[in-house]
Amino acid sequence: MTEPKTQGPAASPETGKKPARNGKANATIYDIAKLAGVNPSTVSRALSKPGRVSAKTQKLIEDAAAQLNYQVNPFARALPTGRTNTFGLIVADITNPTFFDIIRGAQITGTRRDYTLVLAESAESAVTELTAARRMMTTVDGLILASPRMDDDDIRALARDKPVVVINREVEDVPCVIPDVRKGIGEAVRSLAGNGHKKLAFVAGPARSWMSARRWEGAQAACEWSHLEAVRVESSKPTVDGGRQVARDVLATGATAVLTYNDLLAIGLMQELQAGGMAVPDQISIVGFDDIFGADFTTPPLTTVRSPLGECGAGAATRLLDLLQGSGEPAGTLRVETELVLRGSSGRVFPAG
Amino acid sequence: MTEPKTQGPAASPETGKKPARNGKANATIYDIAKLAGVNPSTVSRALSKPGRVSAKTQKLIEDAAAQLNYQVNPFARALPTGRTNTFGLIVADITNPTFFDIIRGAQITGTRRDYTLVLAESAESAVTELTAARRMMTTVDGLILASPRMDDDDIRALARDKPVVVINREVEDVPCVIPDVRKGIGEAVRSLAGNGHKKLAFVAGPARSWMSARRWEGAQAACEWSHLEAVRVESSKPTVDGGRQVARDVLATGATAVLTYNDLLAIGLMQELQAGGMAVPDQISIVGFDDIFGADFTTPPLTTVRSPLGECGAGAATRLLDLLQGSGEPAGTLRVETELVLRGSSGRVFPAG
DNA sequence: CAGCATTTGTCAACCGGTTGCCAAAACTTG
DNA sequence: CAAGTTTTGGCAACCGGTTGACAAATGCTG
Structure with missing residues (x-):
């Protein structure tokens, strides 16, 4: 009776009544209970509550569970408890590489703590984003919003329902994870100043982007400190293409150094300037972001x-999971540091020609 | 009595007994039933089975549902039915850009058909992959494996349980989506031959990679056809770094053209060759993959x-969802076309110097 | 208008766990 | 060894939907 018969719990000849699993149906705590000779509730306790049953019974049940290859049914568990061991992540654009490290950071942290990541995309639309968030809310234990586009009030409304953590934006009363741009920008501007630059053009991102505003502020502050003149140039969109389009405006400013809202803009800008015959960094220095x-x-x-995107994702997930598991502060902002990554596109300013 | 009082169904003063939702608890079909004056099961039918209840009752119920702001509880639905409207995607490495587009393609297709994507990563390990797959199986309706590392048999075992679609690999009896490399490689090799190249080095990917083998075969066949000599060079790992390391071996072959297993290798190789003073494409042509x-x-x-990665992801999702919804063939391979994207790193062969 | 077929709504069981409450069992202690 | 305390396991209700079986209501036919 004790041999692990492979036929398991579903030995009935009638081919699966409800669950169309043609092979073996998944074992339930009832199967375990029968096999171990105890009550299902005891099995439930043995498997979730630590030390609620005697060591003897515990062993008995664990063996039976192992023998039947038992796996909890997450839905059955979620129904009475409301807990799903799942959290959502909503990003504006899946193909935007900025989000990839965030996704990865969150994914890894989640997996490590036995949570599953559910991913959704808002396609850069505030409406889609809110819809996705609402849909998710019923399914997940908590939510991470990366660079959300929706209103602060909508975010707070969601946060009232279940734990929410925001990345790349500061929303009052909601826990946030944001890169502190000052250090990185400071380093960048000091480096440029040290190389003799006098005027810096900042290529801004989307008008509604919270982060773009912070970066522009940071650039202004750092320039003042280092005695550089800072001018702002608007871009149509924060992409490689947008960077190409803005090249003309950047040149018009007469700046010898450029700091862009993100790397894509910097790359597009550099491509366009080089195509126009300019030498980078000899004639113009370019510094990106992220x-x-x-x-x-x-x-x-x-x-x-560099914006430590992976760290942001991981930090947000940690924050969220702490919240879900009862530890951690309810709100407050986690700041992560940015730093300058000095490569070849910036350097000394040369006399024209 | 008919005004939509915002206090909703949970007007009881005792602060939430089980569901810790401090605000309003979600409405259930029982609430709707009470409001509409019908039986809960009638509500269930009205909301899922089309035309099972009279138009009159239908309207009544829908109004009540709207008024209560009803949303089904996915878990409660999943429990008896087994359907979750969810599918899993397992990728080897979230940060590998190859998978970016696959994820996006799958995500978008899924959302469009009202399915939610659950993402997991195998960290390039066959064991982790299988574990993740098994875990997911209990939660999702079906699974997409992108460039899986596990054995064919394991994949088939999973596929016996629930629908599985494989990307970038061919597994017998399991539906697959694979880019057909012949056209793209053919175009690449013809282009190189047309530019006077006589010898092509192929930088291979991981030894166990199914795709790498296909690409090498494709390169050999195309070279034979275009009267080029093909030589194979092994790489340590399919990354930028791996590309740098393989530069020496590539030069040793004396080939004037290189085709690499993937773009990362090509980029690393190009960086290293340029750092060594070689001109691309004047002294050596480099063609990547993906x-x-x-x-x-x-x-x-x-x-x-180009490998149409987004198409692969979308195709796999479409395939899977068709399977889940009863339409579509049970197995068979979907082939998507590859094509040459001619940019600057390849061109005419110049006399040395 | 009786007799029959069809539509529509109700009842009740079920999916697979969780948990409050209680009694039996086991362990202390005087 | 009796009385009191603590463990431990069982009972049963519950989470929120779905669905087969059935009866009531309705429509159709002769």
Whole structure:
């Protein structure tokens, strides 16, 4: 009776009544209970509550569970408890490399703590984002919003329902993870100043982007400190293409150094300037932002202010999971440091020609 | 009585007994039933089975549902039915840009058909992969494996349980989506031959990679056809770094053209060769594979054989969802076309010097 | 308008766990 | 060894939907 018969719990000849699993049906705590000669509730306790049953019974049940190759049914568990061991991550654009490290960071942290990641994309739309968030809310234990586009109030409304952590934006009363741009920008501007630059052009990102505003502020502050003149140039969109389009405006400013809202803009800008015959960094220095994948593929490789995206994702996940598991502060902002990554696209200013 | 009072169904003063939702608890079909004056099961039918209840009752129930802001509880639904409207995607490495587009393609297709994507990573390990797959199996309706590392048999075992679709590998009896490399490689080799190249070095990928084998076969066949000599060079790992390391071996072959297993290898190789003073493409032509994000950031931009990764992801998701919804063939392989993307890193062979 | 077929709604069981409450069992202690 | 305390396991209700079986209501036919 004790041999692990492979036929298991579903030995009935009638081919599976409800669950169309043609092979073996998954074992339930009832099967275990029968096999171990105890009550199902005891099995439930043995498997979830630590030390609620005697060591003897515990062993008995664990063996039976192992023998039947038992795995809890997450839905059955979720129904009465509301806990799903799942958390959501909503990003604006899956193909934007900025988010990839965030996704990875969150994914890894989640897996390590036995949580599953559910991913959704908002396609850069505030409406889609809110819809996705609402949909997810019923399914997950908590939510991470990376660079959300929706209103602060909507975010707070979601946060009232279940734990929410925001990345790359500061929302009052909601825990946030944001890169502190000051250090990185400071380093970048000091480096440029040290190389003799007098005027810096900042290529801004989307008008509604919270992060773009912070970066512009940071650039202004750092320039004041280092006695550089800072001018702002608007871009149509924060992509490689947007960077190409903005080249003309950048040149018009007469600046010898450029700091862009993100790396894609920097790459596009550099491509366009080089195509126009300008030498980087000899005639103009370019500094990007984020240090995305591929930032070092360019010639010269891109100098950039690194945003620790992976850390943001991991930090947000840690924060969220702490919240879910009862530890950790309810709100407050986690700041992660940015730093200058000095590569080839920035350097000494040369006399024209 | 008919006004939509915002206090909703949970007006009881005792602060939430089980569901810790401090605000309003979610409405259930029982609430709807009470409000509409029908039986809960009627509500269930009205909301899922089309035309099982009279138009009159239908309307009544829908109004009540709207009024209560009802949303089904996915777990409660999943428990008896087994359906979750969810599918899993397992990739070897989240940070590998090859998978970016696959993830996106699958995500978008899924969302469009009202399915949610659950993402997991195997960290390039066959064991982790199988574990993740097994875990997921209990939660999702079906699974997509992108470039799986596990054994064919393990994959088939999973496929016996629930629908599985494989990307970038062919597994018998399991539906697969694979890029057909012949066309793209053919175009690449013809282009090189047309530019006067006589000898092509192929930089191979991981020894166990199914795809690497296909690409090498394709290169050999195309070279034979175009009267080029093909030589194979092994790489330590399919990354930028691996590409740098293999530069010496590539030069040793004396080939004037190189085709690499993937773009990362090509980029690393190009960086190393350029650092050593070689001109690309004047002294050596380099062609990558996949056309990943960033392949055009290099100088010169990388010529590459594009693998329609997004299409693969979308195709796999479509396939899987068709399977889940009853339409579509049970197995068989979907082939997507590859094509040459001619950029600056390949061209005419010049006399040495 | 009786007799029959069809539509529509209800009842009740079920999916697979969790948990409050209680009694039996085991362990202390005087 | 009796009385009191602590463990331990069992009972049963519950989470929120789905669905087969059945009866009531409705429609159709002669």
